[in-house]
Amino acid sequence: MLRNTHALNKKLFLFSLPMIGSLLTQQLYNVADMIIVGQFIGVAELAAVGNAGTVLLLFIVISGGIELAVEIIFSRYIGKNDQYRLAKGTTNILVFGALLGVLLAAAGFFLLPLLFKMMNVPEQLLQLTKIYCHIYLLGVPFIYIYDISRAMITSLGDAKKSFYLVLTSSLLNVVLNLLFILVFHMGIAGAALGTILSQGITMCISLMILYHKSKSNPYFQLSVSFDSIQLKEISRIAVPSIFQQFVITLSSVFLQAFANRFGNDVIIGFIAVTKVLAVSRIVISGFSQTLSIFSAQMFAGKKYTDLKQTYRFLTQASLLYAAFVSLVFLVFSEQLCNFFFNSQQHPEGYLFFRSYLIFSIGTLFMTVFKFMNESILRSALRMKEYLLCNIGDLLVKVGSTYLLLTLASSDAFWIGEGLGRLLAFGLSAYFVLQIKRTISLSIKEPPSI
Template sequence: MKTTTKDLTKGTIWKQLIVFAIPLIGGNLFQLTYNMVDSIVVGQFAGQDALAAVGTSDPVMNLLILGVTGLCIGASVIMSNCFGAGKTEELKHEVGMTLLLVMGLSAIILLGGLIASEGILKLMQTPTDILPLAESYLHIIFIGMPFTCLYNIYAASLRSVGDAKTPVYFLVLSSVLNGALDVLFVAGLHMGVAGAGLATVIAEAVSAVLCVVYVYVRVPILHLKKEHFQLDKRLIWMTVQYGGMSSLQQCSQPLGKLLIQGAINTLGVGAMAAFNAVGKIEDFALVPGRSISNAMMTFTAQNDGAKKPKRVKDGFRSGIMLEICYAVFICAVLLVFDNQLIGLFGDSKQMLSEGGKYFAVMAFFYWLPGVTNAHQGFLRGVGKMKMTLYGTLTQITFRVIFTFLLVPRIGLVGVGFACVAGWIAMLGWQAPYCIYIRKKMMTERKEKL
């Protein structure tokens, strides 16, 4: 039986990182593109109220998905470590414990969400005229949470054994199906927000089922038996520790952005439009750097499990170089095509002017998030989840503080300088800490030899 697992403890490092990162990049870019199309379908065929209802529900849905994703990222580090160390039974046991933990959590989210949807939306000051629409949409999304959790668990387990492509294939298929069902339910059957929610749940269910079937057909190393679901307090505690920290980190970013949005809103509609445009462009531009970071995480975890500190060190250097090379490329693209890219979101002179000034500054600093991504990927790979959370909190705290200090004085460009301050503050302590960890790993390996 042909398997799709990949041992990252052998072979050319930079090639392995690129090959692992490419499908992650493709999947994330496709997801971003799909999300824009999804909003267009709802807005065009269900009306402004429906679009607003879906839009106001998105932050809740995104926080839940990021939380689940964070738990699975933490679990995947443990899985990758077991795979690299050749501990097949422990790998299976960790997958079993993750399934019990995350699926149990999904049941709590489902019940709690159905009960608390209205209260959550009222806390978000959702207008009363769209409250029923938003509540019905959230109810359907909560019903689909078990499928979202199941997909993320199996996608994480596949990536942990070196298969980054297959989860992306199912993600792409799911997204295409979601779009087709949106057109059918929303445009064809006029089901409004309920149709949009139902399309999402069906697509998530299909991707989850396909992942499970694929694992049991093509990936024997992840086949689970009854004994792999026996409670193991050590593994559960490790998963909660790793996954909990990763979840907090994933959720802290959007919360920080909400605060920053508050500062931008004081500048008027033109600046708000420009911020939305540059934010959307950055979402696309920064995807490859984050994907390289995820590749570094799996690479580091496998090689740490295999007790190969020299290879971990070389992998970190290769990852840094890839991040910087990509930053140079995206800098050139944004400097040359800034007006064309911003122009995709409208022809307002103020938006084009403000957005152009922003990229004229930021384009030269995108190597900083690349370097921070590399450090975060390394730290996740060696299990230092608390440090990745502290790093993200450092970055966000400085970014929010400097945003409120600079934006009233220099406008949207102040957000750019605030980002730079956050990245520098994060690297100020995280870079020395990573050097210390790598030296410690090398010293411990020599002592054992």
Template sequence: MSRISTMDMTQGSIRKEMILFAIPLLAGNIFQQLYNTIDSIVVGQVVGPDGLGAVTSVAPAINTLVGFFMGFSTGASVVVSHFFGAKTISDLRKAVHTAIVCTFLLGILLMAFGYFVTPPLLVFMSTPESVMPLATTYLRIYFLGIIGLMMYNIGSAILRAVGDSIRPLIFLIITSVLNIVLDILYVIVLHQGVAGAAYATIISQFISAFLTLWVLFRTDDCYSIRFKELTIDKPILKQIIKIGMPAGIQMAVISFSNLFVQGYINRFGESSTAGWGAYGRIDAFVMLPMQSIALTATTFVGQNAGAGNVDRIKKGIKEALFLAAICTIALVIPEFFAAPKMVSLFNGDPEVIKYGTLFIRMNCFFDILCCSNQTHAGVLRGVGDAKAPMYIMLSSFVVFRQIYLFIVSHLTTSIYPISIAYPAGWLVCSVIMLIYFKKSNWEKRVDINYS
């Protein structure tokens, strides 16, 4: 295959390149989000509130265990993008093969660990008794297929690092449609409930992994995979870990912190659990544009850092912040007004709709705060500074948020202050991240590391 599938972001119109790169990335993230959302809608309508709560409440548990790998994937993407921008093909190939081998080994480990740790995780989250059996079934099946998700994510991270966000999108479209078909087959036709939804998801994820790896093995481009080169290069692995481990720790610990948030919500009953799950699925789509733009910024900054283009990076930061803010504002307004109808897609129970609408309307306008912290964190990772975003996000999303929840839960029995634990942490994070970014002298890091 030709290099036309990649994008060199070190030259040309910044806004145009960001938009062209972010649109397929955003579409891909939307279709990836559809995996769990379709599961939730089908299960919520067919099985009921308990099934909806089971499928949605396990997200923090999944993200806690997968978080370390997602950080590794981020680190691999940054390292590959640096080598791609600097045109050091030999090191780029070592990074690609090291990432693939390590991901496979981590996938095997996580599959076994996740299966056996499921019951204590759900107990820790104060999962309602009526939801516990269904949640256990769904989570265990999900972890048995987790290697498919991991291989797709590392493969797509490699493709994005060299500027190819089109083919990961195509694969997600294919497998998302397949997931819908399998959900209907397993849940509605074969009456397998939450187990059927889990099987539909992992089968689709395995196919997306196969398609992504097929491209990497078949291409003749510089990022191709060859069996004879599948080995772990220790110096390259150290670079990936140096960047990826802080992000991985951050993602895992923040997700672990969200287990506490889920636990507080679960105390108000299965309707609250289901409503919170519907809110999470809906608001996740609103968050996707800013997250896609933040990932675009990481690739953009990584390539330009490799080329030593500090001035271009500065212009790219402004464009990324502008695009993220505009997209988020355009989405939260209709989300606020259409909240009841959107929640009813998941389940028609009046109590579930009441809680879901409450959570959406109390939180959605605060999503704009994440535009700053997500974009600046992406930029810092792009220049190789992964530790600072980790420390800032951990202090905001974990330490501050848990102190906040502990205090308000002892001051009142109302669900209202509990429900705004997320935006409280977002606000603190955005303020600290912006202050650090202004004082970090990230330009010197580019000059020292890539000049």
């Protein structure tokens, strides 16, 4: 028994490493623009890219929802050895994603003025933000195809290739950004152009890898014939996930609008701390994504004992990591800030950055359980409960931040995030306990998650 447990833990950890590497590299890909722009162009341009990034997320959230749905549904197909649906889904979902990417990119050009107004983008940042957004929108279809094809590669058991794809994309992004900014002096337009070109190149590589992996499937064909049953399966997970991601992004729009009231120093402090926090959660997200993939197969195969061990091991590993990150936040807050802007030259921005960072430590530990519990909810196809946890989190976060702005000033941001995460932590734990009871009743044994 101990040997089997050790073997499962080792398998989970080794599978998680490229997943974490992919997520970390992907997040660094997003942060690279900020660091390069902040270091080599200027603070105004950094604030503009931060505002642009918040707006652009609204047009790529569907990609994230479909990507998540593909990983879970394809993992269930693998658990059932359903080669037919794997083959059909590969072409159908890619084409569907590409069409969505084109439509959303087109919609973006019409909606940008309204979104800029909603966010209270300062007048001095408006033109720079607009330039970055217009160029980036041209690459949205590339992002959709790339994200979905990479999710398929991961589901087929090749997390390493998925990591190499993200690494390649990130390195290309850095090289092209530096080339366009330092050599061709294209400014903020060069940052946007480097980003979409790196996505387009990696998309082509991803499609080639996926084709070579899929052609051994006897049912695979380079043709499209949409399967209504399969689309419903994907939609069952994708629609709530997309809605959740959309609400997350919309909440970011509101929070960015709140931060824009305080001037450039708080704007750059807010942009920097949100990027640092996003990177700090990558390992937890990687363990959570591993839990989603493995637990989807275990639910399909009714391997509840393995599911219990998987949840326990990945949660414990995440808590150890959270303790390490907390120490880094306490000791190296100024060094982290200086990646984005000079803390000495912008003391108000640094004060905001450090306060938010330090008080987010408690939130980080709640995030571990929130992410792990939500992975169980997704894999068990409890999407209503999953959605309720996330929407509750975001509504409390945005609402309490808004209400506290007058009383707590800029401290309202970290207080609001903590209150929202506390609610999500409690709800997700309650829903997972319900699943435990259901499993226990179905097999007439003690709870096994």
